[in-house]
Amino acid sequence: MVVDELDALREKFEGCTAVAFADLSTKMILVTDSHSNLRREALDALCEEAALLLGANGKPALADKPSGMASVASTSQLRVFLRAEDEPNDVLCCICGPKMDADKFVADACACLDRISSGE
């Protein structure tokens, strides 16, 4: 189940505080991890941010082409947004603490999204 995949990713990384699976075509969060306590407005904002950064409708946020992965680091958070390779509307939105090992997290989150998106 999707929620199990999201829970597994969140549990693997101590600094990860929320993981959500979203559909860019409808700009809706479909599933969150089972411990997430984000309110609906926060989820909507997260999805809006994903749509902007990943370039919904093929429009790049900046530069030449839409990205498959985007992130926003602030002093308190690292938010990571990933798009499935084969299903461009399937995206993962992740909220992490600032001290996360970004490379490791992105690699695991990509694998997680691939499994969800391919229905494994």
Add this chain to the structure above:
Amino acid sequence: MSEPNALAQKLAVLSAREVVDQTGARMISEGGSPSPVAAILREVDDTVLERCLAFRCDGTTVRIIAAGRRMRGILSVSPKSNADVIGQVLSREDPDVVQAAHDLLEELCGKAENMTVRSLPSEPFGNSGERGVSALGLAELWGVALAEVDSTPKPPMEQFLTVNAPAFSSVLHICDGEIVAKEGDFAALQAIWSTQVEAFREAHKKTLRGEEAAQLICLDGAFDDGNSAALALYEGHVALISYEAERFGAMQASWQRIFA
């Protein structure tokens, strides 16, 4: 804990500039600045009570015994090295050993992009009367510009751009609307700055809820040449960057070190 050790620990904490992990390792050279050997000598120069300084870079650890702002010698190297100078007390009366110490440090650390140090309790090394050579003396003998190292911290954005410069193929740094620095193929960045950035920032602000003082926004593979785009924001500073995707993790880590 003995009094000297407690005092040494306090001194180490007081002089700590950037604690980077739970072991107390501090980043002392980033992006080759200051040069790793200069950074080593600065640490030796800051060490009054006898300590073992463990310097780490590129998977190599060099442990140096220092006391009284002098380097007594190189205690060990890991992975193991058979260099003769390891275990020998440095002395001005034996210039070959002093030079060999320099050559070994240059070989192991000279090209390192980053270096950390941990201050550990000292270990038995040589005879107590063998005091080694002062950090300033070594700087002079080795031609290291220790005195010229500017210890004043650079402004955060400048620090971030300097540390990560090897990862960038081009940069456009703007402060309060004025271009203050440009590197590489900045014409493409300038076009993005004038046609896309303002609209993007407005749209992005609408998705945020009352944040955020400093931001690093990364867009993987956003350029046609395969490079990724980043927008770094801090106070009146905006840096538009084209960077190599594989440097993403290192950029994130340095961003957190500098801004968090």
